[in-house]
Amino acid sequence: MRIFTRYILKEVLAHAAIGTALFTFVVFMRDVSRILELVVRNSAPLPSVAEIFFLALPSALTVTIPMGVLVGILIGLSRLAADSEVTAMRASGLGVGLFVKTVAIFAASAWLIALVNQTFIMPRSAAALAALQNRLKTSQASFEVQPRVFYEDFRNSVLYVQDSTAADHAAVWKGIFLADISTPGAPKITLASEGIAIPEGENKIRLHLVSGSQHETVAREPDKYTITTFEETDVPIDIPQDTAQQQQRQSLSEISTPELLRLSHQPRYRWYLTEFHRRLALPTACLVLALVGIPLGLSSKKGGRSTGFVLTILLVFVYYFISLAGVEMARQGKIAPIIGAWMANLFFAATGAALLWRVDKMPLEIGAIGISTATLKKWWQRRRTAKGESVITRRSRRILGGRFPQILDDYILRDFISYVGLILLAFVTLTLIFTFFEILGDVVKNKIPLVTVGEYLLNVVPSMLYLMTPLSVLLAVLITFGLLQKGNEITAMKATGVSVYRVILPVLIMAAVISGALFFFDHFYLPHTNKRQDQLWSTIKGRPPETYLRPDRKWIFGQNSTIYYYEFYDPDQNRFGNISVFKFDPKTFAITERIFAARAHWEEDLGRWVFVNGWRRVLRGAAIEHFDQFDATTFPEVAEQPSYFKKEVKQSQEMDYGELQQYIHDLQQSGFDVGRLRVQLHRKFAFPLITFVMAVLAVPFALSAGRRGALAGVAIAIGIAVVYWMTSGLFEAMGNVHQLPAALAAWAPDLIFGMIGGYLILKVPT
Structure with a gap:
């Protein structure tokens, strides 16, 4: 018995380990490029990058461990059944009980690992990951700012950097343009030849600027204009914070399991209690999926590994569909939290018990499921000519002059195309499950119709096929x-x-x-x-x-060392409201000319912008060489066409x-x-x-x-x-x-x- 037990365990465990590793890798594929960019920019130390990988792993394992268990059981037992080894064992007097006991050892071990991961490791890793990201957020700020890009996400500030060079754990900026738009009609402009961002607490950085000037105006007093020069100065900037909705969603996964149970007496008790039961129910999927996988795997005599793969895809999809539906109904108050969280497990436990009873009496016939790849092969074979060639082969040979493809090519391509289709189906199914997990909270919170959710998932499929x-x-x-x-x-x-x-x-x-x-x-x-x-x-x-068309974008770099800022732009009428034009010396990055107008519109006959009710200043360093006000005028240096502002x-x-x-x-x-x-x-x-x-x-x-x-x-x-x-x-x-x-x-x-x-x-x- 021990020999048989070790043999079965080896077969199941090998497939389960590889399946879990493969599914976990697929989950991480989406974030690899983003994380590696932290390393390339030197904005995060290597230990922190490695920590990000390891802290994100427990969340992925909550889904991939049960899937790996099912893959191991179905493919392992299907392989034994396809090679008639199951028949030989049963003929020698070994019943279904041997397979149940052997697989139960494996499933129980996986359940214990998943339970510890889900209830203890995952919440702590999620909290640690959130804390790490917050720590890295300010330290990465100087690296996140890319040259020649306007950053309008800062609170009451707009930042533009002409160039950037990497340094130790920071980036040195060259040619800095900083606009304080606390008063939108009269922005305070700060220029500097270079600077560096220094982290200062959570969600805040301090810009240390060197060799620059500040320009201030008064909105309704155009004759007042102040220029202040400096050798060095510091300017604080607030980093945008995450929205409360995102913080709330993150905090639920970061709460410890005992704390969830304590919070289940709070006003939002359904959310906390449902999450508590969900953390216990997901690891139990290892047991109930094993209960279903044993009879199905033992009955897969024709398809072998292919049958096991197809069954894995179908069962995983059904399980998570029922699980997600139950959790959402529990959160909405339609059913009790314990029922919603355990609904999928109850369904699969009952189904597995019935299948086990049935397979012990008489082998199951699952040809309708297990023959999916065999069906494709038979369909291909039915399209064969009298010479043994498929219709596709014959037509291709006629096109290519009779050399390709031959019968041998036909034989190899059948298997290759079948495996490509099956593997793609498995990966897309896994991705859809994770995507549905990600949007679940927003679907409930914003009361999104299921039709919209379905349409979104259908539009996700093409990009997943491509990837x-x-x-x-x-x-x-x-x-x-x-x-x-x-x-x-x-x-x-x-x-x-x-x-x-x-x-x-x-x-x-x-x-x-x-x-x-x-x-x-x-x-x-x-x-x-x-x-x-x-x-x-x-x-x-x-x-x-x-x-x-981004009508909210109010800053744009012009063609001839010019920056445009406007509070309003009508792309249909080609009209600006409260527009400012800053012209720079490209060598020193100092303002040489500044124009402001209450309104501006495009005059087709003139082929120019007409500025109305404004002023113009010509500057040389800290001195104002020329100042004039106008009712309506044009400026030849403002040569951009209306289409330029409609990108x-x-x-x-x-x-x-x-x-x-x-x-x-x-x-x-x-x-x-x-x-x-x-x-x-x-x-x-x-x-x-x-x-x-x-x-x-x-x-x-x-x-x-x-x-x-x-x-x-x-x-x-x-x-x-x-x-x-x-x-x-x-x-x-x-x-x-x-x-x-x-x-x-x-x-x-x-x-x-x-x-x-x-x-x-x-x-x-x-």
Whole structure:
């Protein structure tokens, strides 16, 4: 019995560990680039960056541990059932009880780990992570400010920096423009040749400025103008605080479990009591999912690992859908908190008990579920000609002159495409679950209809498909060729005179096709869904719909060392209200001319802006050389057209390649920093190509796996993916902060991993 117990535990535990690691990595993929940028900027010490990773881990494990348990049980037992090992064990007198007892040891251990993580480690790590982020917030302020960008988020202040250089734990700014807009009609302007930001307590920094001047006016007294020069001065600035809603949402996850129970007697007791029961219910998913997974895994005789993978996706989706629905109904007061939090567990426990009773009497028939990949293969096989070729193969051969694809290519591509589809489905399902977790509080608080939530999630799917496809192709290549190598099919092909290079050709061609498809997908379809996704996100968050013309943007850099500030702008009538124009000496960054007008409008016949009721001053250092007031006049130096002030504010993912290229050109003329956008422009080509690079890199590892098969392939895939995403995130972060040229930052990971993969393929025995 001990031998059987160890054998079953080894099979289940290996798949569970790899599944948990893979799912956890998928969760972290979204934040890798942002965290690595902290390292590149030197704005956070390496221990703090490592601390961020480790403190974020417990929150991810609350979901990935139960999923890993289910993956291990379903895939492990499905593999035993598919190889008839379960049948052999039962024929020797071993009943279902052996599998239940063995898996129960594993599930109970996982439940204990998840329970400790959920009730003790996760709340403490969430609180520690929030505290760490608050500490880093002020210390990173000087690094977060990018050159040639207007920062209007400070309280009553607008900051513009001409250039920035890194120093130890700080950044030195060159050419500083600081506007105090406490009185919007008469902003107080501070200029300095250089300066540094010094953290001062929570949500506050002090600017130490060197060699500059201050300019003050009185709104209704244009003849009064004060210039004050200084060698050194300090100016305090308040950093924007998080909204109360965000703090409230964070605090719930940071409250300790005993404190939640104590707060359950407060006015918002339903929220606290529901969260308390939820922390106990989520770890218990390890037990109830195991209860369902055992009979389903033992009954998967045809699909093997594929069946286990499909069942995992379906069961995880159903479990979290019921769990989330129950929690929200409990928070709304429709059902008791204990029922809402435990609803999914009760349902799966009852279902698992019924399935266990059924499988002990008679094996289950789950062909309708387990045959999902087999169904695809049978459909493919039904479309075969008399010569054994599929219709697709025959048509492709006719187009390509009869050489490709052959029957062998058809055979390999069937498995490869099936695995790509299954893995993509699993990753997208996992991402949707996490996304739903993130927006859950806002959905309830803002009373968002389920139709809106569903539309948002549907618009999330395309971006997830785009992001997860390279990793899916990597896994699919490793699994496909790993299984062929384990079954000695590669050896048989080589024995017939077929080169390994010819064997891998169809997969590489398909990977290249997928890469091209990803580019066109990003070019024609993805920008529209991303834009709609952002609009729905604003609705769910209770914010006004996104406006891409940004009428609230009141500062813009002109074409000829000019800064414009206005309180109002009507883009339809081309009219300004209370507009100020600051003209600078580009060498000294000192104001040489300042114009103010109560109104300004575009005169089409003149082709100029007409300024009404204002004044103009010409300055030389601290001296005023000329001052005059006017009722209406024009200024030849103000040459920007109305369209210049109507630039759209978009995200790079909301534009195709041509739009992004034009957008960068327009913003660069306005003085905006476009380094980050240039990196994203090159990644429009570089990211789709990584799908092909991943296939090239995966082939030699799959062929060298030997008899270890698909399981070793998945483990190798995780290692490759971690190294690639860390490298890619690091290069991207370096490009964002101008430490690398944008093209090199985007293309370097493709070139590095492509050359490594090509070299390893050439070393494979053919």
